[in-house]
Amino acid sequence: MGIWLVLGGAALHAQSPVITAAGDPSIKSDTIYRLAVDSAEQPDDPFIFLLDDGVVRVEADGRITRTYRQVVQILNQDAVEDWAEQSFSYDASRESLRVNWVRVVKPDGTVISDGPSHQQESLAPVALTAPVYSNSKVVRITLAGVAPGTIVDYSYTVERFQPPMPGDFYSSWSVHNSRRTRRSRLVLDIPKSLAPRVQERNLHFRPTVTEVGGRKVYAWITQEVPRVEREPYAGEPDTVYAGIEAAGAVTWSDIAHWYAGLAKDRSTVTPALATKLGQVVAGATTLGDSIKAVHRWVAQDIRYVSLSLGLGGYQPRPPAEVFETSYGDCKDKATLFIALLGRLGVTAYPVLLSSS
Numbered sequence: 134m135g136i137w138l139v140l141g142g143a144a145l146h147a148q149s150p151v152i153t154a155a156g157d158p159s160i161k162s163d164t165i166y167r168l169a170v171d172s173a174e175q176p177d178d179p180f181i182f183l184l185d186d187g188v189v190r191v192e193a194d195g196r197i198t199r200t201y202r203q204v205v206q207i208l209n210q211d212a213v214e215d216w217a218e219q220s221f222s223y224d225a226s227r228e229s230l231r232v233n234w235v236r237v238v239k240p241d242g243t244v245i246s247d248g249p250s251h252q253q254e255s256l257a258p259v260a261l262t263a264p265v266y267s268n269s270k271v272v273r274i275t276l277a278g279v280a281p282g283t284i285v286d287y288s289y290t291v292e293r294f295q296p297p298m299p300g301d302f303y304s305s306w307s308v309h310n311s312r313r314t315r316r317s318r319l320v321l322d323i324p325k326s327l328a329p330r331v332q333e334r335n336l337h338f339r340p341t342v343t344e345v346g347g348r349k350v351y352a353w354i355t356q357e358v359p360r361v362e363r364e365p366y367a368g369e370p371d372t373v374y375a376g377i378e379a380a381g382a383v384t385w386s387d388i389a390h391w392y393a394g395l396a397k398d399r400s401t402v403t404p405a406l407a408t409k410l411g412q413v414v415a416g417a418t419t420l421g422d423s424i425k426a427v428h429r430w431v432a433q434d435i436r437y438v439s440l441s442l443g444l445g446g447y448q449p450r451p452p453a454e455v456f457e458t459s460y461g462d463c464k465d466k467a468t469l470f471i472a473l474l475g476r477l478g479v480t481a482y483p484v485l486l487s488s489s
Contacts, residue, residue: 148345149188149322150359152200152288154233160186162242168315169240172208175313179212182204182314183284186307189304190322191329195296199304200233201257203290206240209281217279219260222257226268226443227295231453232310235287237278245283249274265462267441297447298391301381302329308336308375314358321351321379328382335375353377353435395448396464396483400472403453410473423477429461431470 150159158482168183184204191197205216223230237245257269279285296302306319325347326426340353361373402410413430417423433454439446439462449468455461461469462484471481 135336137196146265148343148348149190149320149350152180152188152202152233154289154450155331156234156486157186157288162286163368165286166238166240166242166315166391168283169206170208172281175208176209177310180207181208181312182206182310182317183314184318185310185314186316187306188320188322189379191302191324191327191381192323193300193327194252195298195300195302196292197296197302198292199292199305200288201291202233202286203212205285207279207281207283207285210388213279213281217276218273219276220271220273221289221291222266222269222271223291224293225270226466227297228291228293230272231272231292232272232274232289233290234278234409235250235274235285237276238284238286238321239282240284245278246276251275251278259324263437263439264440265441267439267446268443285368297444298383299389301383303380304378306377307357308353308355308377309361309373310358313360315356317353317355317358319351319353319377323349323351330380331384332378334377335372336377337375348487383470385485392447392485394485395444399449399451399468400475401451401453402472403456406453406456406473407476409456410476420477424474427473427477428470431466435460435469437466 142428150157150160156162165184170181182203183206184202186202188198188200190199205212207213207216214417216330217236221230232249234247235248239245252272256265257271259266265436268390275308276285292445293302308317309313309318321329321331325344331351336353338355339351343350343352358375362376387470404476412426414423414426415425438460440450440473447464449464450461450470452472455465455469467483471483474481
């Protein structure tokens with residue numbers, strides 16, 4: 134059975150499918166279910182992916198809609214606990230989440246359970262060390278009827294309706310999974326006027342690219358992707374795992390101007406903070422000693438806590454507020470340090486880095 138019979142819709146219609154609770158018009162579920170294998174053929178795998186699917190639609194202003202679907206065949210009891218409970222996360226301040234469907238079926242398509250037996254939404258947990266408070270929410274669901282020989286089929290959509298930085302987006306996709314994947318597809322639908330940065334890693338196949346109605350659609354489709362054991366402590370670059378990354382065509386200059394707008398007027402040193410600065414540098418005899426003393430105080434005495442609420446994940450808090458609360462995240466502590474150096478007559482600048 135060829136992959137184009139299974140996943141032909143996206144290529145034939147030259148546009149990304151509109152996926153709703155009614156299903157995916159470009160993929161026939163019963164055809165995917167017929168890809169189920171005999172568990173005896175996979176003695177080392179508790180489960181396999183019959184389908185791993187992603188459809189990403191990007192707008193020119195950076196709004197992005199991502200729909201993901203996985204169809205998983207449960208091969209033995211070890212996989213039941215992993216797949217009987219599922220969770221989906223999103224940022225409630227700028228995103229919405231919709232679970233399109235979640236069902237447990239037999240390989241012949243017979244429905245065992247259609248929908249979660251229990252569903253709960255809550256705030257994302259906060260770590261005790263280096264805590265990050267955010268608007269992230271988690272939807273947890275429990276599935277009934279998951280057992281060896283069954284298939285778990287779910288789809289969900291996350292829509293980012295308010296990008297933090299206009300025109301910016303990022304999406305990544307791994308072709309390789311932790312287990313064998315029989316069918317894999319990524320569809321990227323973008324305005325024709327947009328020139329995204331697309332990076333392919335270790336791919337042995339090419340995407341189809343079509344244009345229709347002022348939009349450009351990339352479709353990376355492959356089949357029978359083997360499981361690859363990741364080597365412990367393997368170095369970079371990764372020459373094994375295949376994947377795709379796509380991002381907006383913003384530059385570091387664009388990011389710098391955007392951040393400068395968020396950080397302006399965040400360098401005021403209040404009288405109370407000036408008094409504290411005097412105490413911190415009281416024993417210093419040179420400017421270098423003063424800088425080291427300020428750095429030591431900011432690094433050691435201002436503990437790490439991130440309030441990534443709304444724009445708080447990108448905009449630094451005022452130095453006086455960081456001082457009064459004795460906590461802050463990376464950008465808060467850097468802004469406090471820069472403000473104090475300015476009081477000493479030293480001009481300093483923030484440096485923006487990519488964490489990956």
